Amino acid sequence: MPFMRKEPPVPVPQGSKFCFKCSKVHLVEAFAVDNSKWDRRRPCCRSCDVARWSTYYAERMPQEVLQRRRRNWKATKARLETGLKREGSPHA
Numbered sequence: 001m002p003f004m005r006k007e008p009p010v011p012v013p014q015g016s017k018f019c020f021k022c023s024k025v026h027l028v029e030a031f032a033v034d035n036s037k038w039d040r041r042r043p044c045c046r047s048c049d050v051a052r053w054s055t056y057y058a059e060r061m062p063q064e065v066l067q068r069r070r071r072n073w074k075a076t077k078a079r080l081e082t083g084l085k086r087e088g089s090p091h092a
């Protein structure tokens with residue numbers, strides 16, 4: 001029995017692929033390689049994959065790691081803001 005593939009609801013040009021997750025057509029390069037799939041590409045685009053993984057990490061990551069990350073971000077943000085203030089002096 002042939003495997004039925006989901007047909008994209010919009011015309012997809014050669015070299016592109018339809019993402020069923022965000023319902024957009026992207027270049028095949030926007031899809032990560034997956035050799036187990038019929039077209040050797042992930043069924044959803046990289047940005048959808050990233051979104052999925054961030055949710056996964058948000059749910060599974062130990063609180064300690066998240067807290068450390070938040071602290072690092074605060075330090076980075078403070079550094080950026082100081083840098084911006086220094087560079088943002090009026091040139092007039």
Ligand SMILES: [Zn+2]
Binds near residue numbers: 019022047
């Ligand atoms: Zn997508």
